[in-house]
Amino acid sequence: MTRAVLFVENGDSFSWNVIDALPVPRAEILIRSGREVALDPTCLDRVGAVVVGPGPTDPVRAGIVDLIPAAAAMALPLLGICLGHQALGLAHGARLIRTHPVHGKRALVTFERARLFPGIVGPHSVMRYHSLSLDGVVPPLRVVATTADGIPMAIEHDWLPMAGLQFHPDSFGTPAGRRMLEAFFEAVS
Amino acid sequence: MNLPDLERADSFALLSPAFGGSSWRLLRGLRAAGPDAVGPLLVYAPFERPGSDPFRLIADEVVDVEPSFDRPAAPFGVSLHAEGYDAAVGAIRDAIAAGDVYQVCYTVRASVRGLDGAGLLSLMCRHGAPRFAAWVRLPWGEEFVSASPELFFETRGRRIRTEPMKGTARPDAVGVLESSEKDRAELAMITDLLRNDLTSVCRPRSVAVACEQRVIPLPYALQTVSDIVGELGEGMTALDALAALHPGGSVTGAPKAAALEKIRALEATPRNAYCGTLGLIDADAATFALLIRTAVREPDRWVYGVGGGIVYDSNAKAEFDELHVKLGALSWDTRS
Numbered sequence: 001m002t003r004a005v006l007f008v009e010n011g012d013s014f015s016w017n018v019i020d021a022l023p024v025p026r027a028e029i030l031i032r033s034g035r036e037v038a039l040d041p042t043c044l045d046r047v048g049a050v051v052v053g054p055g056p057t058d059p060v061r062a063g064i065v066d067l068i069p070a071a072a073a074m075a076l077p078l079l080g081i082c083l084g085h086q087a088l089g090l091a092h093g094a095r096l097i098r099t100h101p102v103h104g105k106r107a108l109v110t111f112e113r114a115r116l117f118p119g120i121v122g123p124h125s126v127m128r129y130h131s132l133s134l135d136g137v138v139p140p141l142r143v144v145a146t147t148a149d150g151i152p153m154a155i156e157h158d159w160l161p162m163a164g165l166q167f168h169p170d171s172f173g174t175p176a177g178r179r180m181l182e183a184f185f186e187a188v189s
Numbered sequence: 190m191n192l193p194d195l196e197r198a199d200s201f202a203l204l205s206p207a208f209g210g211s212s213w214r215l216l217r218g219l220r221a222a223g224p225d226a227v228g229p230l231l232v233y234a235p236f237e238r239p240g241s242d243p244f245r246l247i248a249d250e251v252v253d254v255e256p257s258f259d260r261p262a263a264p265f266g267v268s269l270h271a272e273g274y275d276a277a278v279g280a281i282r283d284a285i286a287a288g289d290v291y292q293v294c295y296t297v298r299a300s301v302r303g304l305d306g307a308g309l310l311s312l313m314c315r316h317g318a319p320r321f322a323a324w325v326r327l328p329w330g331e332e333f334v335s336a337s338p339e340l341f342f343e344t345r346g347r348r349i350r351t352e353p354m355k356g357t358a359r360p361d362a363v364g365v366l367e368s369s370e371k372d373r374a375e376l377a378m379i380t381d382l383l384r385n386d387l388t389s390v391c392r393p394r395s396v397a398v399a400c401e402q403r404v405i406p407l408p409y410a411l412q413t414v415s416d417i418v419g420e421l422g423e424g425m426t427a428l429d430a431l432a433a434l435h436p437g438g439s440v441t442g443a444p445k446a447a448a449l450e451k452i453r454a455l456e457a458t459p460r461n462a463y464c465g466t467l468g469l470i471d472a473d474a475a476t477f478a479l480l481i482r483t484a485v486r487e488p489d490r491w492v493y494g495v496g497g498g499i500v501y502d503s504n505a506k507a508e509f510d511e512l513h514v515k516l517g518a519l520s521w522d523t524r525s
Contacts, residue, residue: 013385013386013443013444014443014444015385016386016389017381017384017385017388019388020388020396025393026393055444056288056444056447057287057289058288098286101285101286101291101500101501103285103291103292103378103500104373104375104376104377104381105370105374105377127377127381129381131285131286131287131288131501132288168381171377172377172384173377
């Protein structure tokens, strides 16, 4: 990856954890708030990939849903984490529903073979921070990991370089988190 | 050293050894430090004041002292003001269900009457001095007594360590915090939050969780903490760390900005020194206590704060019981 990565910050207290976990030198990460990007989508022109970070509320109230089609139109690699994962789903016709809040709780999620997470297959212990979950994920998105009770934990686009993780790969409670981020960046580079 | 003598002193800070000394130390004659002041530097930030703008003080005189805590118990009274407690817990749980916030540290106040500063500190030190025991009177009249068991952060050269405290149980409830999914989640959340805050001032990839959950036994409670370490980035100082970490995640909730908004909306009075921080910077070592178990002096009483992290799994009755465990720092009887 030679061009900068845009990190879309959404008022979270875990944003620096994500930045530190990306397989990209810190000097190459451009940090902008979701609202800044909404007001000035031209910052997408200057970067080689986008990571839409976690945060409270929901993607509509956070104002980050519209940047998904903007990035898709440019075929920019985009990884959504937590709130960003939900934004990716909403922009492609999925719904957002309330589920039992699981902040700071670990779960076993099972990955099936995924185009954008090569080598991440089978069960992984992950840290979750969410009250809302995607429901009704439809093509061109595909669910590639779920909890035991079927909540979508990872999604990917059928042909665009776009994926989402509902859990936090940046958490100390997700041992394979950095490997998952490396896998995504390898797959899209 | 006779504690009651301090009652008549102008400004001072009496600090337990954990603040970095080999014994208790008394800093007398506090005044604002200039930009080039040589330590030890006393640094204080109330909860509501940004960490980028703490009070920085130096003392005319720093002496090692051996305070005696054998003051007879004066008849004193403690009353808890928790009107609307259940409704506030309900409002926080609703906000969590909507996705607006993950955890809110919600606190209320108790009044302590009938004690002077020496009496209050003696009361708090009756079973041995709490780790970060302190009695501080600032030049502008602000005064507080703290029995904090919580290390906010310390730096030794470039190494930095935080020890956020989350999870409280009665002293006889051995093993409960370690096996409770709710308490573990509450601490994990704040551990990730402190990793975040530390990372903003640390060398990339240097922040690590050294211990995920560890029990600290106190005379009146069992508490759990985690240990997070890191290496300060180029040019970063203890004051930069303070600016990045204050107010401490263990007393705000997560995410911090959303939790602070809830705290402002739900708590009836400001916290002031309570949940703020007090630290000492000396050469290349700094030690900051998080001012929990802290009473702020008012003309006719001390205002002591108590609270806890409210998560979706919180039960108002259990959280209310936890307030009483934390009031135990003020009780002669650890069982009451």
